[in-house]
Amino acid sequence: MKRNRLGCLTGTGLIAALLTALLIAGFAYARGGSIYSPGPLSAQSGEMRGGVTSHAQTGGNCNACHTAPWEQATLADRCAACHTEIAAQMRNVASMHGTLAHNNPQLGCRDCHPEHRGADAKLTELHGADFPHEAVGFSLNGHPFTAAREPFTCQDCHGDDISKFDPVTCTGCHRQIDAAFMAAHALAYGTACLECHDGVDRFGKNFDHNRFPFRIEGKHAGVSCDQCHSSAHRLSDFSVTSQECDSCHKKDDPHDGRFGARCADCHNENGWRPAKFDHNLASFKLEGEHQEVPCDSCHINKVYKGTPTDCYSCHQQQDAHGGQYGRDCAICHDPSSWEHVNFDHNNTQFPLTGAHAGVECQRCHSSGQFTGLSTSCSSCHGDPAFHAGMFGLECASCHTTSNWSAVYKGPHPGIADEGGSGVNHGGGGCRSCHTQTLSTATCTQCHSGNPGGD
Amino acid sequence: MLRGYKELWLAFLAMLLISGLYAAVYVATRAIPPAYELFGHGIGIIGFILMLMTETLYSLRKRSRSVKWGKMSTWLQSHIFMGLVGPFMVLLHSSWKFNGLAGVSMLLTVIIVISGFIGRYIFTRIPRTMDGLEIEGTLSQEALKQARRLMSLWHTIHIPIGMALFISAFVHIGAALYFATLLK
Numbered sequence: 001m002k003r004n005r006l007g008c009l010t011g012t013g014l015i016a017a018l019l020t021a022l023l024i025a026g027f028a029y030a031r032g033g034s035i036y037s038p039g040p041l042s043a044q045s046g047e048m049r050g051g052v053t054s055h056a057q058t059g060g061n062c063n064a065c066h067t068a069p070w071e072q073a074t075l076a077d078r079c080a081a082c083h084t085e086i087a088a089q090m091r092n093v094a095s096m097h098g099t100l101a102h103n104n105p106q107l108g109c110r111d112c113h114p115e116h117r118g119a120d121a122k123l124t125e126l127h128g129a130d131f132p133h134e135a136v137g138f139s140l141n142g143h144p145f146t147a148a149r150e151p152f153t154c155q156d157c158h159g160d161d162i163s164k165f166d167p168v169t170c171t172g173c174h175r176q177i178d179a180a181f182m183a184a185h186a187l188a189y190g191t192a193c194l195e196c197h198d199g200v201d202r203f204g205k206n207f208d209h210n211r212f213p214f215r216i217e218g219k220h221a222g223v224s225c226d227q228c229h230s231s232a233h234r235l236s237d238f239s240v241t242s243q244e245c246d247s248c249h250k251k252d253d254p255h256d257g258r259f260g261a262r263c264a265d266c267h268n269e270n271g272w273r274p275a276k277f278d279h280n281l282a283s284f285k286l287e288g289e290h291q292e293v294p295c296d297s298c299h300i301n302k303v304y305k306g307t308p309t310d311c312y313s314c315h316q317q318q319d320a321h322g323g324q325y326g327r328d329c330a331i332c333h334d335p336s337s338w339e340h341v342n343f344d345h346n347n348t349q350f351p352l353t354g355a356h357a358g359v360e361c362q363r364c365h366s367s368g369q370f371t372g373l374s375t376s377c378s379s380c381h382g383d384p385a386f387h388a389g390m391f392g393l394e395c396a397s398c399h400t401t402s403n404w405s406a407v408y409k410g411p412h413p414g415i416a417d418e419g420g421s422g423v424n425h426g427g428g429g430c431r432s433c434h435t436q437t438l439s440t441a442t443c444t445q446c447h448s449g450n451p452g453g454d
Numbered sequence: 455m456l457r458g459y460k461e462l463w464l465a466f467l468a469m470l471l472i473s474g475l476y477a478a479v480y481v482a483t484r485a486i487p488p489a490y491e492l493f494g495h496g497i498g499i500i501g502f503i504l505m506l507m508t509e510t511l512y513s514l515r516k517r518s519r520s521v522k523w524g525k526m527s528t529w530l531q532s533h534i535f536m537g538l539v540g541p542f543m544v545l546l547h548s549s550w551k552f553n554g555l556a557g558v559s560m561l562l563t564v565i566i567v568i569s570g571f572i573g574r575y576i577f578t579r580i581p582r583t584m585d586g587l588e589i590e591g592t593l594s595q596e597a598l599k600q601a602r603r604l605m606s607l608w609h610t611i612h613i614p615i616g617m618a619l620f621i622s623a624f625v626h627i628g629a630a631l632y633f634a635t636l637l638k
Contacts, residue, residue, distance in 0.1 A: 016614030020621040024555065035554040036629035038489070062633060069636035110637075151484055 032060020039116040042123050049082040056119055065115075079109040104135040139199035147176040167193050188226035195234035214243045218269030258305030284309040288335030324371040350375045354401025388439040461531035465538040472497070472539070476546050489549045489556075490634060501543025502623060505563070508536035509616060534574060541567050555626050562619035569612045576604050 027035050043056040050064070058064040067073045080087035086109075089097040100107055112131050113123045131154075133140040146152055154162050157169050170193040175182045189196070196203070203225070209216040216223075228248055232238045245263035246253065252272075253259075259266070266277040279286040284307070286293075298314055299307055312319070312327035318338075319325075325332065332343040345352045352359070364373065364380055373379065378393035391398065433441045479493045480486060487494040512533040515523065541563045548560050580601045 010609075010613050012610055013613040013617040017617040017621050020618040021625075024622065024625050027555075033629075033633075036626070036633060037554050038556070038634075039551060039553055066633050067638065069632065069638070074638040145484070 033062035033066075034060035036062070037116060040119045041115055042117070042121045043119040044121075044123055055115060055123070074108070075110060076108045100132070100135050104132060107132055107135060134199065137198065138194065142199050147173045165194075167191060170194075170197075184226075188230065190233045192233065196232075196238075212239075214241075219271060220269050255304060258303065260305075289337065290335045321370065324369065326371075355404065356401050386434075386437050388437040390438050461534045462538075465535045468535070468539045469542045472543060472546065486549050487546070489547050489551070494547055494549055497543040498547030501540045501545075501547060502627075504536040504540030505544065505623075506620070508533045508540060509620075530577075534570070537570050538567065555622055555629065559619060559622040559626050562615060562622060566612070566615045566619055569608070569615055573605075573608045573612055576601065576608055580605070 024035070037060075041055040041058065043054050045054040047053065052058055052064075055065070065075060065078045067075060067078060080090075086097055089095040090101040092098040093102045100112075115121075115123070131140075140152065143152055146156055158165055168191075171182060171186060171191055226232075229238050229241050232241065241247075244261060245267075246261035249263055250257075250261075253263075265281060266275040268276075296302065310327060311329035311333075315329055316327075319329075320338075331347075332341050334340060334342065376393070377395040377399075381395055383389065383391075383393055430438065432445060433443070435442060435445065476487065476493075476497075487497075489495065489498060512529055515529045516526070544563055545560065548556065551557075552560055580598065
């Protein structure tokens, strides 16, 4: 005998296969589709619909309810064809069936009313797990078992009327699970459980706060929810909790508000210490030698806020000038060093111009006094004997700092003003005639003694 | 060939592991895993694939003349392993309901496993090489003849049961697809 590649394709094997196929076809012909049925249909009887009073009466006629995958109609359409009053309810969102259909369009009749569970199965008595409870706003995912570790029945929460729910049911059961927690939780948040809980989020240890803008890191991880969300009584209250540090930490502030409310400028979630304070973010930047100074040199008694920023408030004792230059050291000094002086005499009331620019400081400030000195010329420059007291002490009326050798151009007794250009008696200077002082003069320096002569 | 019970022990161990998983699902859900949900459906599908493979792969190797992949003893061992673990998974898939065609398929599965045990017993009576060839001379001609006759008879029964099982299983799968999986 020629052996085939697959051992099963023997004569007896093929005959057995054919017989089996024929037997199945025969049964299907005689008994309808019941041989494919996973279990008997419910015999729960009601009004006559579609020619039957119970699903069981449809017998092996699977097509009474089932549609072929390629048909337009669905199983739910077949349900609606007989159960017309339920179909009407499903179009009315005010009804329970309407709410379910509206909130969850994918929901089919069989999701709540599964069949093939035996002739005694009651189609209108729902097993908790069969009802898509999330479609009415509360998922039962977090409620697989009661506090007694038994599967939930509708009556456990709803009593006799599944359209009603009393939140006391929540607290009643949850006290049995953890009485201390529930007491504290109810005190912190109240007992309107459904305002926050929808059965999906448990808000417990596995709750991921980091999907919200305020990430829980460092020491915040060990904080109980109500320490921040102390006045929350509904879910929306949680989202309005302030994210500012001082909304929670004001009472912890050892600075008594002197540093303001932005704790995070210096501190982080891993602990109050070590703190990282950047003084340069403050109005008084630490530059030069100020960087080496201990904090309490300026912040006496650890008072940080309101510390004066003027130099003199700290440096008064160090003023080598004895207060002569006023209180604003920064006009001449900068924080790099006291020795580094940037004094510009031209910013004073007495700019150093002309010949004054090269004069030694001590020539004017001979007594070590730098402020309050007179700016009049005569305080340094005496009236020369040559003037013979004729011009007073206002040197600047004839002299400038760049030209001390001034020429008098005013009127001159006995000498004619020549052409409005003042005294220009022969082009000579004052000393041409006034060889000793201005009060004495000689003509013979230029003119001979003979009046009739030249 | 087929010395010891290695494949039986391995199959027993695998069934123990699967039972553990089944028990875990039962404890977690407090219900017998239904045939149509993830776990129940999964073990049914995997179990049937194992059953299908054990027949087709073993038969192909047994009758392959050109390519000789692996020793026949190993193939027979895996045939027995898959032929035990597969039906066990299908049994768990049944969720202990044996209605209609699905029930018939399960019954045929049980019968073919029992038949397989009988076949294994007859097979091991005849001394063989590692490739399954009979070793002449160790049994009396009469005993050998009788053993061969029994083996042949067993084949004549085992294969038709297997074919009947596969046909009913395929129709069950087709019906499940039509009525349940593709249900709208």
